[in-house]
Amino acid sequence: MREFDYRRASDVSGAVALLGDDPDARYLAGGTNLVDLMKSGVERPGRLVDVRELPLDRIESAPDGGLRIGATVTNSDLAAHPDVRSRYPMLTQAVLAGASGQLRNMATVGGNLLQRTRCAYFTDTTKPCNRRAPGSGCPARSGEHHNHAILGASETCVAVHPSDMAVALAALDAVVHYETADGQGELPLDQLYLPVADTPHRETALPTGALITGVFLPPVPVAARSRYRKVRERASYAFAIGSVAAALDIRDGAVHDARLAFGAVASRPWRARTAERTLIGAPATAETYAAAAAAELAAARPLPHNGYKVTLMHNLTVAVLSELAEEAAL
Template sequence: MREFGYQRAHDVPGAVALLGADPDARFLGGGTNLVDLMKAGVERPTRLVDVRELPLDRVEPAPGGGLRIGATVTNSDLAAHPEVRRRYPALTQALLAGASGQLRNMATVGGNLLQRTRCGYFTDPAKACNKRVPGSGCPAIEGEHHNHAILGGSEQCVAVHPSDMGVALTAFDAVVSYEAADGPGELPLAEFYLPVGDTPHQETALPPGALITGVTLPPAPAHALSRYRKVRERASYAFAIGSVAAALGVEDGVVREVRLAFGAVASRPWRAREAERALTGGPASAEAFAAAADTELAAARPLPGNGYKVTLMRNLVVAVLTDLTEEATR
């Protein structure tokens, strides 16, 4: 591992200033992803700026009835928070599915959103990777890609974003707050991650050196139930090969409100807007759920080794929405 400096930040402006003075520095939260990448030689920061002691570790009511989640809240604390469990159960389920208890105790909300792809070519410095070394190529397209993107990829990159939490937050229309050198700002999570295009190394719309300070959840959808379901290749903690976060409101057999987001199918959590439009105002039936999923997945461009994900996601949408419909009518 390359030698690096370490400095603990005592306030948000000071943390941002430290990174501004050293563009090769990195913020350190729980370190569950960053430190692993440093050990592999993928990340080589000159300095780590520890932000764990900043006053960003609370979950509080937000104006209008939502919740404000500080960036250093741990995944364990967020999953166990009574208001999250009561009003946003899909978020609790996503957090619990995302990692072991030991990792959840360390991992932070801000760090979870900024974790890097787990593509084997990205994490191996001996291999080419456009995300790690722009212009070097994407060997996954012709090589091992069974868990890579079927939506939103490009010839430059087909990696998928690994966050479970981010999928649930996307379904709930979360907004990311940050502090940059020129002041505070906000980004809807739907705009937080950049499309891959020709610049896969540019992953988020955060200004350079910006620090995530929190995430705001709007009020939960009225009368809607929510659920997160994750499919993985082994029953123990593993990255998803497909996941769905859904919130569904049904009245008299008709879909009144629906939110859908997919995980492990794109470089960012994928909000299924086409499926939502197809479902709203229509029957809450397995046939309608399947047709809506097909509408969303019509844009899929699978590679030879990951076409199974199209069928997987279709079946997953039907299963999750059917379960929510049955729960709503009990």
């Protein structure tokens, strides 16, 4: 780890000014991802701006019935908040599935959203990687890729986004708020992450120097009956090989409303809008759930060793939707 300048910000505008437009500067909150990447030599910031003490650590109800979540709220506090647990249970479940208690106590909402999309080639500086060194190549395409993308990938990168929390937020139509030297701005989470295309090193649409200040969850009545299900290769905390965030509202035997997002299948949380369109208005049956999953996964382009993910995600989607429907019938 090389030497770096360290500054602690006391307010949001001060943090933005300290970072400026320096491409080698980074914001530091919990540091659970950034510090690891610094140790491995992937990230080599010349300056860290510590934002952990900024007054962004509250969860508050909004006048329209939504929820405002500050960027420095810890993952533990987010998962435990009574409004999150009752109104957006898929979010609580996603956060609890994401990491150990020790990491959740340190990790923040803003930092979680800005985790680097990565794989073993990204974190190994002896190997080429287009995310780390643009133009150097993507050895995962012909190498180890059993847990890589099946949707929205490109010739330049097939890594998958690691966040569980972001998958639930994608299904909930979350909006990310940020601040720059030019003022405040916001991005729907659906637009926060850029398509991988041929520039995988550009991961978000945030302006240069932007500091995430919070996340807004709109009122989503269907989310009261929701679930996050994660499949991983071992029972202890590990990255997903596939996950589903789902919410379902059934009325008179038909799907009145549905929200669906997939994790660990693309370079960003994958909002399953094709599946949602298939579900809404259709009979609430296993056949409908299977048709919705098949419609979404028709766009899948698996590599030689990760085709199992298509079947996994199909079955996982049907199982989660069926469980939600059974709960609704009780």
